Amino acid sequence: MAFPIDLSGIGGLFTGIQDAIGVLLSTVQEVFDDIHTFYPRASDLIASIVAEVDAWKDFRHTFAASFKNRVINVESVAKKLRGILTGLQTALEALKDIRQHLRKPDPVSPSDLGKSRNPIVKAIGKILDALEAVSQFVVRLTAILEDLEKIVDAARGIRLAVENLDSIFLSQKNPRERVRLAGGGSIRIRVGSLH
Numbered sequence: 001m002a003f004p005i006d007l008s009g010i011g012g013l014f015t016g017i018q019d020a021i022g023v024l025l026s027t028v029q030e031v032f033d034d035i036h037t038f039y040p041r042a043s044d045l046i047a048s049i050v051a052e053v054d055a056w057k058d059f060r061h062t063f064a065a066s067f068k069n070r071v072i073n074v075e076s077v078a079k080k081l082r083g084i085l086t087g088l089q090t091a092l093e094a095l096k097d098i099r100q101h102l103r104k105p106d107p108v109s110p111s112d113l114g115k116s117r118n119p120i121v122k123a124i125g126k127i128l129d130a131l132e133a134v135s136q137f138v139v140r141l142t143a144i145l146e147d148l149e150k151i152v153d154a155a156r157g158i159r160l161a162v163e164n165l166d167s168i169f170l171s172q173k174n175p176r177e178r179v180r181l182a183g184g185g186s187i188r189i190r191v192g193s194l195h
Helices: 018-058 063-067 072-101 120-164
Strands: 177-178 186-190
Touching: 018 120, 072 120
Parallel strands: none
Antiparallel strands: 177 186
């Protein structure tokens, strides 16, 4: 008596499924790892932006008091200006990168599993294509986060350079000594190296 259902194709149905499931699981793990590293960086960036905005709001500096009786160190000013210009250049490059990431998404190449004759392997291939698109999106967002971090760092560097003008002046920490003048007055002079 012959069996009414042909079971000869069942063995072919399971061919390649184990490999496809292995690829699927590793891709799922990569996507979750990307998301797992993205979230803390995003929350740190938001906290950094909020802190920097608050610091710029509270930024007050009186230039008259800063410049009185102080000597500018030209070499230090040149270094500070180079640092500020480098920070601005980095911020501009980061803005260009952000624009590029927002304009041109990378096309998702279909996986080879989607071309399989096996319907289960083909379905796994479609899932892999969707996961690849999610992974590329998260990678683009991570790159944008890195660029935003560069911009925030440049803004912080500029604020600190202006806020801490002590770095462009010669040190005022030398001890002073009161010297009596022959005419009856006194003056205070610095003791030690002035530079």
